[in-house]
Amino acid sequence: MADEQTPFERLGGEGAVRALVDRFYDLMDLEPAYAGLRALHPATLEGSRDKLFWYLCGWLGGPNHYIERFGHPRLRARHLPYPIGNAERDQWMVCMAQALRECGVEPKLAEALRQAFQGTADWMRNRAG
Numbered sequence: 001m002a003d004e005q006t007p008f009e010r011l012g013g014e015g016a017v018r019a020l021v022d023r024f025y026d027l028m029d030l031e032p033a034y035a036g037l038r039a040l041h042p043a044t045l046e047g048s049r050d051k052l053f054w055y056l057c058g059w060l061g062g063p064n065h066y067i068e069r070f071g072h073p074r075l076r077a078r079h080l081p082y083p084i085g086n087a088e089r090d091q092w093m094v095c096m097a098q099a100l101r102e103c104g105v106e107p108k109l110a111e112a113l114r115q116a117f118q119g120t121a122d123w124m125r126n127r128a129g
């Protein structure tokens with residue numbers, strides 16, 4: 001039954017997760033609206049692409065590539081070196097929403113993922129404002 005599929009399967013497996021992550025970072029690189037978010041990242045985004053891809057595979061209910069490589073994600077701790085407030089969280093969310101749209105993710109699934117990302121993105125904030 002469709003309801004028993006994981007979000008990873010509904011999205012279309014590893015190829016679809018990789019395409020979403022690649023679109024997300026392409027947009028971050030290209031769109032002036034995400035320049036603040038881009039500036040927090042390293043000069044080259046190749047490592048960031050791989051890490052988010054590995055992380056999201058597991059987060060969506062697919063293979064645990066990230067944990068196999070790095071252990072427990074400790075995601076909030078790993079973000080502490082970067083100042084993340086409301087503006088950075090919102091740019092991350094808008095960039096991801098645009099990537100979900102442009103990758104043609106089915107609207108009901110895209111909305112469910114957007115809501116789930118919102119919780120994680122809120123939790124990542126480490127400074128006021």
Ligand code: HEM
Nearest residue numbers: 040041047048051052055078082084088089092120121124
């Ligand atoms: C809320 C706004 C966010 C900002 C400003 C932000 C920014 C960053 C930055 C600057 C890095 C370092 C990139 C690198 O080491 O190449 C990073 C790493 C990472 N981010 Fe975020 N991030 C945000 C939210 C999220 C969310 C919501 C997720 C997951 C759903 C996520 C997942 C990751 C992962 C998996 C890494 C790699 C961690 C590591 O192994 O070092 N981030 N993020």
